[in-house]
Amino acid sequence: EGQNVAIEYRWAENQYDRLPALAADLVRRQVAVILANNPAALPAKAATTTIPIAFQVGSDPVAVGLVASLNRPGGNLTGITSLNVEIGPKRLELLRELVPTTTIFALLVNPTNPNVETLSRDLQAAARSLGLQLHVLHASTELDFVTVFATLTKLRAGGLVIGPDAFFNDRSEQLAELTVRHAVPTISQYREFAVAGGLMSYGGSTTDSFRQVGVYTGRILKGEKPADLPVQQATKAELILNLKTAKALGLTVPLP
DSSP states (O other): OOSSOOOOOOOOTTOGGGHHHHHHHHHHTTOSOEEEEGGGHHHHHHHOSSSOEEEEESSOTTTTTSOSOSSOOOTTEEEEEOSSSTTHHHHHHHHHHHSTTOOEEEEEEOTTSTTHHHHHHHHHHHHHHHTOEEEEEEOSSHHHHHHHHHHHHHHTOSEEEEOOOHHHHHTHHHHHHHHHHTTOOEEESOHHHHHTTOSEEEEEOHHHHHHHHHHHHHHHHTTOOGGGSOOEEOOOEEEEEOHHHHHHTTOOOOOO
16 A cells, blocks of 8 residues: 555444445546445445445345355455355354253344344244244444343343344454453354453354455456456354453353
């Protein structure tokens, strides 16, 4: 950057309704390639059929309509899909292993996230197969957290799964502190949550995914076409457990 490439940064500040306008602005500037992260991918696709787009998403790009297929994406998009939405049910299973006597769990989602319906459906199915009750709670602002944790207490929920979302990731420290203060065993997608004091995290490596999409962006800038670059699926998942928090919550961690 600054030598042979200029990068125009756009940030919607977790207000997803701003993404179409931001994508349209980049198209008007006739940028050489657009790198779109998660919820920005669909607005970017809607904004242009000619400017190449490299995306990083946590959902199935075929199912959400980004590409025709993984091997032959077609059109002007390609990118990386990480292991996040697909392994949502696994997070519920892992949390249940730490609180095996609990039958009431909750899922926290941002209702403005385009992956909410898929995530909620998959986790509800997983909960039924495990004989668990799963309540879906919504938060899209920090004020919503007050209601969420009050509701968790009323429900007597013994565990919380935090859905993948940039808004939650930006507030990892706040959410970690709240889950410990309210003594709710919680699992998130993001490593930052466990590092900040949350109980555990399980998800694809964001570092790995962004590195890969950066490589694809570079290849497109050198002349390769997105249609000729298969969508890559990340295969690395990280499980991080905060033993100090587990001890504070009175949880026994089973040996592998």
